[in-house]
Amino acid sequence: MPSALETAKNPEEMTRIVIDPLTRVEGHGKVTLLQGKNRNIRQARLHITEFRGFEKFIQGRPYWELPVLVQRLCGICPVSHHLAAAKATDMIVGASELTPTADKIRRLMHYGQTLQSHALHFFHLCSPDLLFGFDDDVRHRNIVGVIEDSPEIAVQGVMLRKFGQEVIRITSGKRIHGTGAIPGGVNKSLTKSEIRYLQDDVAQMIGWAQGALELVKKIFFEQYEYHLAFGSIESNMMSLVREDGAFELYHGGLRARDKEGNNIFDHVDYRNYEDYIRESVKNWSYMKFPFITSIGEENGWYRVGPLARINNCDFITTPLAETARAEFMAIGNGLPIQSTLGFHWARLIELLHCTEAIAELLCDPDLIGNDLRNMGELQCCGTGVIEAPRGTLFHHYEINDDGIVEKASLIVSTTNNNQAMNESIRKVANQYLDGNRLTEALLNQVEVAIRAYDPCLSCATHAIGKMPMELNLLNEKDELVDRLEKRVTGQIDRTI
Amino acid sequence: MIDAQMNAPEKKEKLIVATAALCGCFGCHMSLLDIDERILQLVELVEFDRSPITDIKTVGKCDIGLIEGGVANAENVEVLREFRNNCDILVAVGACAVNGGVPAMRNQFDLKECLEEVYIHGIGVENPHIPNDVEIPLLLDKVHPIHEVVRVDYFLPGCPPSADTFWTFLTDLIAGKEISFPYSLIHYD
Numbered sequence: 073m074p075s076a077l078e079t080a081k082n083p084e085e086m087t088r089i090v091i092d093p094l095t096r097v098e099g100h101g102k103v104t105l106l107q108g109k110n111r112n113i114r115q116a117r118l119h120i121t122e123f124r125g126f127e128k129f130i131q132g133r134p135y136w137e138l139p140v141l142v143q144r145l146c147g148i149c150p151v152s153h154h155l156a157a158a159k160a161t162d163m164i165v166g167a168s169e170l171t172p173t174a175d176k177i178r179r180l181m182h183y184g185q186t187l188q189s190h191a192l193h194f195f196h197l198c199s200p201d202l203l204f205g206f207d208d209d210v211r212h213r214n215i216v217g218v219i220e221d222s223p224e225i226a227v228q229g230v231m232l233r234k235f236g237q238e239v240i241r242i243t244s245g246k247r248i249h250g251t252g253a254i255p256g257g258v259n260k261s262l263t264k265s266e267i268r269y270l271q272d273d274v275a276q277m278i279g280w281a282q283g284a285l286e287l288v289k290k291i292f293f294e295q296y297e298y299h300l301a302f303g304s305i306e307s308n309m310m311s312l313v314r315e316d317g318a319f320e321l322y323h324g325g326l327r328a329r330d331k332e333g334n335n336i337f338d339h340v341d342y343r344n345y346e347d348y349i350r351e352s353v354k355n356w357s358y359m360k361f362p363f364i365t366s367i368g369e370e371n372g373w374y375r376v377g378p379l380a381r382i383n384n385c386d387f388i389t390t391p392l393a394e395t396a397r398a399e400f401m402a403i404g405n406g407l408p409i410q411s412t413l414g415f416h417w418a419r420l421i422e423l424l425h426c427t428e429a430i431a432e433l434l435c436d437p438d439l440i441g442n443d444l445r446n447m448g449e450l451q452c453c454g455t456g457v458i459e460a461p462r463g464t465l466f467h468h469y470e471i472n473d474d475g476i477v478e479k480a481s482l483i484v485s486t487t488n489n490n491q492a493m494n495e496s497i498r499k500v501a502n503q504y505l506d507g508n509r510l511t512e513a514l515l516n517q518v519e520v521a522i523r524a525y526d527p528c529l530s531c532a533t534h535a536i537g538k539m540p541m542e543l544n545l546l547n548e549k550d551e552l553v554d555r556l557e558k559r560v561t562g563q564i565d566r567t568i
Numbered sequence: 569m570i571d572a573q574m575n576a577p578e579k580k581e582k583l584i585v586a587t588a589a590l591c592g593c594f595g596c597h598m599s600l601l602d603i604d605e606r607i608l609q610l611v612e613l614v615e616f617d618r619s620p621i622t623d624i625k626t627v628g629k630c631d632i633g634l635i636e637g638g639v640a641n642a643e644n645v646e647v648l649r650e651f652r653n654n655c656d657i658l659v660a661v662g663a664c665a666v667n668g669g670v671p672a673m674r675n676q677f678d679l680k681e682c683l684e685e686v687y688i689h690g691i692g693v694e695n696p697h698i699p700n701d702v703e704i705p706l707l708l709d710k711v712h713p714i715h716e717v718v719r720v721d722y723f724l725p726g727c728p729p730s731a732d733t734f735w736t737f738l739t740d741l742i743a744g745k746e747i748s749f750p751y752s753l754i755h756y757d
Contacts, residue, residue, distance in 0.1 A: 095623045098594050104703055121704050122591065122641060125682030127690065129673040144670040147595020147728060196601065196621060214622040216611050227605065234604040247602055248595045248728050251757060352694040353687050356701035360693070369694060468691065481691040516623070 077498040080106050080115035087111075091515050096197040096214070098148045098528045103497060103518055111508060113501040118494050118522065120359035127480045135164050135454075135471050139253050142467065145484070148192070148528055150249050151185035151240055152460030152485075155322070156467040159456030161255035163343075164471060166448025173441035174257035177243050179322050180433050181252060182458070184239025186321060187277075187426040189461035190378075190419050191236060193526045194284060195229025198416065202291050206520050207513035225287070228280045232423070235270075235277050239430060242266045257445030267434055274431045278392070281424040285396060288420050292413070300403075301503070303412040303496040303521035306331040307373065308364065309380035310488065312459050315339070317386030319397075319425065321459040327384050328364060328374060333408045336364060342457035345466055351483065361490050362483055373491035376463025377525065378418035383408040390432065393425035412496050415524040450475065460485045462528050486527045496521045583631040583742055586617040588651060590644040591671045591711060592637025594620075595728040596662040600634075602731035613742050630655045632741070638668040639712040643705040652718040657741070660720045663727040665713065672711040679709050722747070726756060 080086055086106035094101050100122050106115035126145060133141060138157040143150040155178055162170065170178070200213045203222060219226040237247045242262060244250025252258050292299045308331065312324035325339035326348065340348060351360040352369050363372035374380070382401070388394040400417055403409060409418075433439070453470040463485035470479040500521045505514055589597055597620060603610065618627040627633070633655030639645055652658055663669040674682050688696040714720060724737060733753045740747040 093625060095620060095625060098620070100589075102703070117703070119701070119703050121643065123683070123686075123707060124591065124640070124671050125674045125677075125679075125686060128677055128682040128685040131685075141670065144593055144595075144727070147593040147598045150593075150595065192598075192601070210623045214616070216616060216622075219608060219611055223608075227608070230605055230607060233601070237602060237604075246757060247731075248599055346692050350692040350694045351690070353697055353699065354695075355697060355699045356703055358699055358704060360687075363694075479691075 075495055075498040077113060077116045077501065078494065080108070083115065086114055089510055089515075091518060094519055094522060096200070096519070097523055097526075098146075098197075101522075101527070103522075105501060105505070105518075111506070113498075113506050116494070116498045116501045116518075117356055118490075118497055120357045120490075123358045127482060130477050130480050133477050135161055135469065135475050135477055136255055138467075138469065138477070139255070140249070140251055142482075143249055145482075146528055147248055149185060149189050149460050149462065149485075151181055151244070152458055152465055153467070154244070154250065154253055155182055156456040156458045156460070156465050157469075158253035158255065159323075159458065160454035160467045160469050161456075162257075163454030163456070164451050164469070164475075165255045166451055167256035167446040168448065169446065170257055171441070171443040171446060172438040173261050173443055174445065176433060176436055176438045177258045177261060178253055180430065180439070181240055181243035181250075182322050183426045183430050183433070184236045184243065186236075186461045187423060187430070188233045188236025188240065189526075190423040190426070191229055191232040193461075194288070194416065194420060194423070195226065195233070197526075198523055199225065199229070201516075201520050201523065202288070202416070206516050210512060213516075228283065232277060232280055232284070235273055236426075239270060242270065254445065256447050259444065261441055261444060262439045264440060267439060270430070271434050274427065274434060278424070278427040278431060281420070281427045282392065285417075285420040285424055288416050289399075292417055299413045300411045302517075303500045303503070303524065304410055305412065305492065305495045305499055306410050307375045307492050307495070308336060308367075309383050309408060310364075310374045310376050310464060311381040311384045312342070312457065312464060313339070313385055319381060319385035319388040319393075321381075323458070326457070326464070329384055329408065331408065331410065333383070333406075336366070342466070343455045345455070345457065346468075349466075349483070351487075357490070359487055359490050360483075362488055363491070373495075374488065375492045375525075376485055376488040377415065377461075378422050379409065379415045380463065381459060382418040382421055388421075388425055390425050390428035392428055393421055396421045396424060412499075412521055412524045415526070419526070462486055462526050463488050484528070486525070489525050489527065493522055493525050493527060496524070582613060582615040584617050584629070585614045585619075585632045585634065586627045586630045586651065586655060587619040587621075587634040588627075588636070588647055589620060590635060590637035590648060590665070590714070591640035592662065592664040592669065594636070596634075596636035596665075597621075599662075599726075599728035599731055600734050603735050604731070606735060610738070614738075627651055627654045631657065632738075633658045634661050635659065635665050635714055636661045638664045638671055639708065639714060639717050640671060641705045641707045645708075645717060648714055648717055657721045658718065659722045659724060659737075660714050661724045662729055663725065666715075666723050666725055667713045668711045669727065672713075675710045679707055725754065 089105040092102035108114040142157045143154040196215045241247045244252030310328040313327045314320040314324045327338045328336040351362045363369045456467045465485050466483040468481040618624045633651040660666050683698045687698050
């Protein structure tokens with residue numbers, strides 16, 4: 073059941089509080105809270121405030137532009153969109169299978185992408201909350217603060233991200249918005265010297281990824297009960313898994329499990345995803361609310377991303393990450409882990425897996441092969457699904473006889489988490505804000521819950537922007553009773 | 569001895585830089601972070617004010633403002649004007665800020681058509697209607713490059729501009745040199 077805090081009964085009688093913009097997340101969103109009598113929270117909503125309309129304006133473009141065009145949805149995880157669109161166009165050009173070289177180069181690109189995105193999220197965006205505390209000085213609570221206080225951690229984060237970006241550059245030609253994947257395959261293979269260049273650093277990356285994982289575990293256990301409870305909600309989980317149940321990022325079947333860990337569906341051919349998932353529109357957000365059709369809108373919402381993937385898979389193929397997965401799952405005593413802050417831990421298990429998987433792939437001779445592309449009969453539609461860093465990503469396109477796009481449907485990873493993020497902030501509002509006078513630190517806790525999901529609101533709005541922060545507390549008659557303003561200096565003033 | 573002291577360079581005050589992303593994809597911000605370990609040198613030269621990477625939510629007086637993305641809604645206009653009012657030097661960063669970029673591809677359609685495609689005619693849409701709550705900002709009918717709204721001092725092209733382009737631009741600007749790019753930095757895919 074969605075929380076009762078989704079919609080207040082008499083909003084006009086409530087006090088409105090707004091957190092705008094959300095910071096240290098990718099993209100643009102805001103949170104509004106309505107407080108009733110005794111400052112009880114009556115409504116909490118995460119709004120996605122921009123809209124771009126990719127589904128419309130790519131109509132009329134030739135299908136072969138899709139991998140390079142649609143990745144412009146997002147500069148943080150462009151490779152995910154590049155590859156999901158490439159997979160859809162593989163179907164369109166009738167390439168039912170890729171050559172081993174193309175398949176492995178795309179996988180390598182995707183591991184590089186997941187590595188850089190997870191490193192960015194943990195080190196650049198979230199480590200300030202985790203290292204300094206949610207109530208640290210606003211001026212200090214950022215990556216520059218980490219550089220000053222813990223330069224070693226900051227440098228490792230920068231170098232891990234750099235390595236992931238270099239993998240992307242070498243496989244796709246550019247670090248951001250590359251051109252490597254084409255319908256039916258890839259446009260180049262690797263040279264031996266490129267492979268050696270990446271191999272030189274990969275052992276160091278595995279070591280640093282292990283260190284980061286230890287750090288996040290230490291932080292989790294230092295305040296164990298708090299981390300388990302913070303913004304925690306019980307939800308269904310969805311992800312791709314490999315045929316044998318292994319953890320999978322690039323290609324597999326859809327698996328959804330309920331909050332007890334029982335299968336709702338398993339090994340579903342993702343080309344039929346429309347039979348399993350629908351999306352609801354709510355008038356207060358540009359981001360839609362997907363749900364599992366068989367359960368219905370009210371209880372069918374779910375979570376995706378690292379937490380869902382680690383919960384859903386039966387095992388991970390690389391040894392260090394598999395050990396880390398077993399250790400993580402042990403805290404659930406046989407049940408899925410529902411802790412929202414558990415996302416960070418799960419994400420770093422994946423970061424470690426990516427470094428290991430890159431090391432393995434770099435030893436594969438297929439990377440230097442020359443057989444790059446398969447083609448067949450042109451088809452009228454194609455669907456590409458991939459596990460992007462933030463979760464399951466769906467692309468679907470229909471074309472006409474001339475190869476021109478006539479219809480497109482995109483469900484981006486963060487959209488899948490829409491209801492769950494809303495539920496988590498309602499939980500935090502209940503846990504820590506209810507009945508309290510608002511402070512910057514309390515409101516940052518709302519953002520901490522959202523950040524755990526690593527939302528890419530850029531993707532989700534198919535947009536982005538930032539607004540100054542000003543919190544106004546109005547009474548029922550719309551009179552200002554309280555106001556917090558964040559100064560340029562970072563100082564927060566109560567200006568009434 | 570005294571001379572040496574006299575000639576010792578004064579510890580320079582850091583320049584203040586603010587950044588914002590309007591209607592773009594965040595790729596330009598990512599490309600700025602692609603300067604990698606040079607960020608350690610950069611934070612010696614500049615201090616970040618409002619930016620997606622800090623929790624400062626109001627822009628103050630700044631030396632340099634970097635704007636990614638075009639102008640697509642009322643809120644973008646507001647943020648952009650606030651940056652222009654506060655930044656001595658305002659820079660249009662990347663294809664979307666410079667000419668509207670990919671999001672401006674919607675300009676060939678009616679806005680209504682775009683909204684209907686997503687929220688009414690989309691595949692698997694439940695409860696079809698166009699979101700209209702007061703909490704979400706009004707969209708502009710067209711997406712505009714930022715120089716159509718405010719005066720812009722520099723344009724950094726590219727989708728995104730590469731990390732080396734950012735580095736050359738910022739270090740030349742901070743050093744007070746004329747900015748000049750080698751061919752490799754203004755050559756695109």
